[in-house]
Amino acid sequence: MAQGRWKSYLLAVVIILIVLATTHTWNPWPKLWNWFNTSSPIAAGASQWQQRIGGSPQKVQIADDAVIVSYRTSVEAYGLGAGVQLWKSDADWASVAGQGSEAVVVTGRLLTKGYQVLDPRSGAVKRADTSATAVWTYQDAILDLACAKGSDCTLTAWSPNGTQPRWQVSTGGIGFVLDAANPDLPDTRQLTGKSIDDDVAGRGEMPGLIGLPDDGKVRVINTATGKVSETVTPGAGQKVVVVGGRVLTVTGTAGDGTCYYGVVAIDPPGGQTIWKRDGLNLRTAGNGSGCKQDRDPAGGQDVVLGVDPVGREELIAAHDGRVLWHGDKGENVLSVNDAYALIRSADHGSVRAMSFSTGGTAWRRAVGANVSAAVTPYASIVVTAKPSRVVALDPRSGSVLVDIKTDAKVFTVGTAGLIVVSGRDMAYLPFR
Numbered sequence: 001m002a003q004g005r006w007k008s009y010l011l012a013v014v015i016i017l018i019v020l021a022t023t024h025t026w027n028p029w030p031k032l033w034n035w036f037n038t039s040s041p042i043a044a045g046a047s048q049w050q051q052r053i054g055g056s057p058q059k060v061q062i063a064d065d066a067v068i069v070s071y072r073t074s075v076e077a078y079g080l081g082a083g084v085q086l087w088k089s090d091a092d093w094a095s096v097a098g099q100g101s102e103a104v105v106v107t108g109r110l111l112t113k114g115y116q117v118l119d120p121r122s123g124a125v126k127r128a129d130t131s132a133t134a135v136w137t138y139q140d141a142i143l144d145l146a147c148a149k150g151s152d153c154t155l156t157a158w159s160p161n162g163t164q165p166r167w168q169v170s171t172g173g174i175g176f177v178l179d180a181a182n183p184d185l186p187d188t189r190q191l192t193g194k195s196i197d198d199d200v201a202g203r204g205e206m207p208g209l210i211g212l213p214d215d216g217k218v219r220v221i222n223t224a225t226g227k228v229s230e231t232v233t234p235g236a237g238q239k240v241v242v243v244g245g246r247v248l249t250v251t252g253t254a255g256d257g258t259c260y261y262g263v264v265a266i267d268p269p270g271g272q273t274i275w276k277r278d279g280l281n282l283r284t285a286g287n288g289s290g291c292k293q294d295r296d297p298a299g300g301q302d303v304v305l306g307v308d309p310v311g312r313e314e315l316i317a318a319h320d321g322r323v324l325w326h327g328d329k330g331e332n333v334l335s336v337n338d339a340y341a342l343i344r345s346a347d348h349g350s351v352r353a354m355s356f357s358t359g360g361t362a363w364r365r366a367v368g369a370n371v372s373a374a375v376t377p378y379a380s381i382v383v384t385a386k387p388s389r390v391v392a393l394d395p396r397s398g399s400v401l402v403d404i405k406t407d408a409k410v411f412t413v414g415t416a417g418l419i420v421v422s423g424r425d426m427a428y429l430p431f432r
Contacts, residue, residue: 053076066121067079188304202377302317
């Protein structure tokens with residue numbers, strides 16, 4: 001009986017509160033919602049600022065002294081120094097091009113031709129395009145693809161702040177398979193892990209060669225000259241990727257209940273073979289897909305991650321085929337770029353950074369069993385669970401730049417700090 005009376009009293013209180021709110025006598029709901037929704041510090045004592053943002057972000061990027069946050073239908077900019085909102089715009093995607101004071105923000109709408117180049121501090125339009133269907137952003141360039149008709153497409157290169165094209169090249173009938181910002185190209189994919197965004201390292205410089213998919217073929221574009229260097233048609237059981245200024249053809253052949261792989265690297269134009277390896281598996285076939293190659297190899301712009309015939313991982317220089325590192329049994333690469341690889345020990349007790357310039361170990365750090373990592377130009381990120389911790393380390397020395405207990409996700413790393421997000425809260429953690 002007592003429990004029933006309490007339910008009746010609670011229902012009466014709720015009805016009274018609703019009547020007071022609807023008659024504008026007193027509305028307690030905003031204060032109650034704010035009480036339930038109060039933010040807790042992401043990194044007390046370590047963050048320069050913490051800001052409530054408009055929702056769960058799809059991407060967070062740093063453009064000079066602004067933080068660009070993109071959602072499904074809008075883009076916001078915040079000051080890097082104090083986290084104050086600078087501007088907001090309706091857009092379905094955003095990507096940063098250029099670097100430092102030359103950085104810009106490129107925005108657009110899904111399935112809509114055209115894009116805008118914005119000033120990251122003010123949101124002012126610096127250049128607008130009305131015909132491009134796809135855009136790729138780099139530290140030193142913007143590429144856009146415009147298709148007047150299905151069989152008449154043009155790739156154009158711009159300087160990030162440029163108003164006149166660097167070059168234009170006809171790419172033939174690529175059509176409308178490429179859309180929005182940085183659609184996937186046949187190259188390499190970034191290795192990160194749980195609680196680290198795939199784009200944490202930001203965009204690098206424009207590669208010397210890129211490949212555009214074209215109805216089963218790959219058109220190889222020389223970005224220095226703006227010319228089509230080669231058009232490659234993969235055979236049955238083959239995958240073509242463009243890495244390190246080379247065209248890599250990976251062949252997977254089924255036999256004896258397994259897949260046999262081989263890689264051939266050519267130098268376009270002309271197709272001269274630079275190196276080849278039998279038995280090198282670049283993990284271009286997903287689990288359970290047999291020998292069907294449906295994904296790009298992991299790596300950097302000139303480094304690819306492979307597996308030898310006995311299951312040991314190795315890192316290969318794509319431009320000349322040199323073995324940069326050959327792991328022991330049980331060792332595995334957590335992340336890699338063109339300068340460093342983060343390698344977990346066979347017992348999962350430590351992570352070490354291998355320097356490609358010296359060929360040796362730059363630093364080593366003890367970790368727990370559940371660890372993710374990412375190497376970026378400005379810091380190497382190590383994230384552990386139970387307890388949740390985010391650590392940023394100097395890529396060269398391993399000295400600690402940030403060390404906090406948090407379950408926040410690391411979205412991007414800049415020259416002097418990193419941005420993390422937990423729920424609808426975003427924080428900037430400056431390096432020590």
